[in-house]
Amino acid sequence: MSAHHPAHRSRTGRILSRALAGALLVAILVVGGTAIRVWQVARADDRQPVDIVVVLGAAQYHGKPSDILEARLEQALGLYEDGLTDYIVTVGGRKAGDAYTEAQAGKNWLVENGVPRDKIVDVDVGSDTLGSMQAVSDLADQRRWDSALIVSDPWHSLRARTMANDMGLDAWASPARSGPVVQTREIQMKYIVRETGALLFYRLTHAPAELNGDGLG
Numbered sequence: 001m002s003a004h005h006p007a008h009r010s011r012t013g014r015i016l017s018r019a020l021a022g023a024l025l026v027a028i029l030v031v032g033g034t035a036i037r038v039w040q041v042a043r044a045d046d047r048q049p050v051d052i053v054v055v056l057g058a059a060q061y062h063g064k065p066s067d068i069l070e071a072r073l074e075q076a077l078g079l080y081e082d083g084l085t086d087y088i089v090t091v092g093g094r095k096a097g098d099a100y101t102e103a104q105a106g107k108n109w110l111v112e113n114g115v116p117r118d119k120i121v122d123v124d125v126g127s128d129t130l131g132s133m134q135a136v137s138d139l140a141d142q143r144r145w146d147s148a149l150i151v152s153d154p155w156h157s158l159r160a161r162t163m164a165n166d167m168g169l170d171a172w173a174s175p176a177r178s179g180p181v182v183q184t185r186e187i188q189m190k191y192i193v194r195e196t197g198a199l200l201f202y203r204l205t206h207a208p209a210e211l212n213g214d215g216l217g
Contacts, residue, residue, distance in 0.1 A: 086119060
């Protein structure tokens, strides 16, 4: 009996090692595959005619959009001017002490740049992407809008598009290609890593990742 135990333990150890190695390989493939999809969607622009263009919120300062938000607004303006939509939806709430919401700051910028005020709907809720997409989905249900182009930063586009599709919209991404988050390879890699983790977290929990401060929550 005693001579049998070491071999049994060795066999069990090998099985456990193989199981751990297999689990590690699966994890690497899942994470790596997700990162590649984040990168692929970031490089694509699926512009096409839609019911609405949705501009995801980012920081604003006393009504003036931050560089990140302005890059998104410029992208949305181009889509509108190209005739791909009749309506632009700006989203995003306010932080404590702010006089303007992100959505209001976005709407005002678009009006100043030639978009008729009645062609812009500001949705003044949402402190993260999931909350914003839920509010947009509710609005789309009320207005009978079915399709959307999501405008955000390149690295954020896959997660935002995934959330919009999960909420019943036919959604595509048209990322903003200017602004601080696309300036250097180091910054780009940082956001790819963050968005890979945030997307996996969302797929597991269907909860926001709470990446606050840069409009990527």
